[in-house]
Amino acid sequence: MNAGILKAEGLCKSYKDKEVLHDLDLTIEPGKIYGLIGRNGAGKTTLLGILTAQNTKDSGSVTYDGQPVWENQKALDDICFSRELQPTLFSGPNNLKVKHYLRSAAIYYPNWDLDYALRLLDEFQLSTKKKISQLSKGQMSMVTILIALASRAPITILDEPAAGLDVVMRERFYQLLLEDFAQTDRTFIVSTHIIEEAASVFERVIILDQGRIVENAPTEELIGQFRYISGREDVVDQACTGLQVLSAHQMGRHKTVAVRGDVVKLEAAQEADVDISPMNLQNVFVSLCGHGDAQ
Amino acid sequence: MVRSFRFLFQFTWPNLSAILGFAVIVIAGCYATGVPGDTGIGNLFETYYAMFPIMILFMLYIYAFALCTSNLNLGLSFGARRRDFFWALQSIMVSSALLCWALQLFLAAFPGLAGWASRERWMLLEMFDGRPWIFPLTSAAFMVLGCLSGLLMIKRRGLGIFLIAVSIFVLMAATAILILSSETDLMEFLLDTEWGWLWASLPQATAAVLAVSAVGGELLIWRVVQRFVVR
Structure with a gap:
């Protein structure tokens, strides 16, 4: 699968008076599994949102194969950002159903693998008729994982995919991730708080702290220091x-x-x-x- | 834009089907309760039939609200381009307004075609005679208003609630004026006053206000969609 290079340069983002990202540079090379780790409020979701044109930036640039990601259909076709689902949306319950998410994914992702999605639905024992607000935290994570894996997008980003999963399901997720990577050589970026379990999966680790990247290195090389x-x-x-x-x-x-x-x-x-x-x-x-x- | 249109259509067709279904139920209810023949009935189905244009406007407002909140968020989270989503939204709103206009014309003509007695009961439906542009323009304006209310509700809850309250007030005031002008001699009285020229130009003024509101609202919607942050 041919992914381009996703690059951020000089990214800055503030929410009112609070600076969330400061002059951040990042290059995501194709064919690797990245782990993005950081404390609560470090700016992980904001960074991922800006990389995928789902959030605005104050300054800097985000490019994919040298072209800006913002409003770029080719870039957006190649990137899947499967974020943590919320049981509430805009102060009310999230009454969208699982099937709405799956149909929407099938519409927007050119490489959507329906057979794979159905197999995962069966394995995760998810009902498409259930509303998101009626799902448990673990089930919401399963929907996030399903969409990410079945999207077959060259660059696939998962934000907290393991949140709410029990240890058996977390192991299964890592197994699915590695199997998919072995078959497709896609680029994955996984943001997680469950660091130690996921460490063996990450080829490179990006550590974000207070809006700055403090480390971006191969995992083994970093740990060895x-x-x-x-x-x-x-x-x-x-x-x-x-x-x-x-x-x-x-x-x-x-x-x-x-x-x-x-x-x-x-x-x-x-x-x-x-x-x-x-x-x-x-x-x-x-x-x-x-x-x-x-x- | 096609993808965004398909995406929005999956949420729109059940809503439009509900409006059509409700029209069928109201017509069936009218026949079941003898509304067409007996002018002294005055029941709920007669009221719903007479007030259907207002109900359509209200439903379009609510559907547009949802289009521009949860649907916008979902679409952008799957990588929709913002300008594609905006134009798909316009297509959906125009399609919905046209379909509802066709429904309104059908409901206005139906009593005459079906030989219902006392057609003066349906003055509200027939008020658009000679001014066919009023209903589609009003539908479009209300959908824009609904969309804007939703978007502002996300950004600034207080402002969104204020806009919703203003929209409901405008709809109720317009309904009251329309009922008073069709059921009483209010318009004749107003036209005879020294400000009669103002009241005589009310249709044109209304059209101008609706058009300006719709255009201004669209510009705001464009801006808000361009800056929307997915949650």
């Missing part, structure tokens, strides 16, 4: 020489720090009398974006 170092306080401090200390936790004379550094410096730290343990993606995220909250 972070370690926990623990031991006696003075020994730990010496072992951290040349490393960036992100956070520290001390109990008596025992100290644990989260550090970042290149491979050489991390290997050098191993020579000290300290315990060094790897961090997972969730730990990395908390270290970068925790801002001292509940470490």
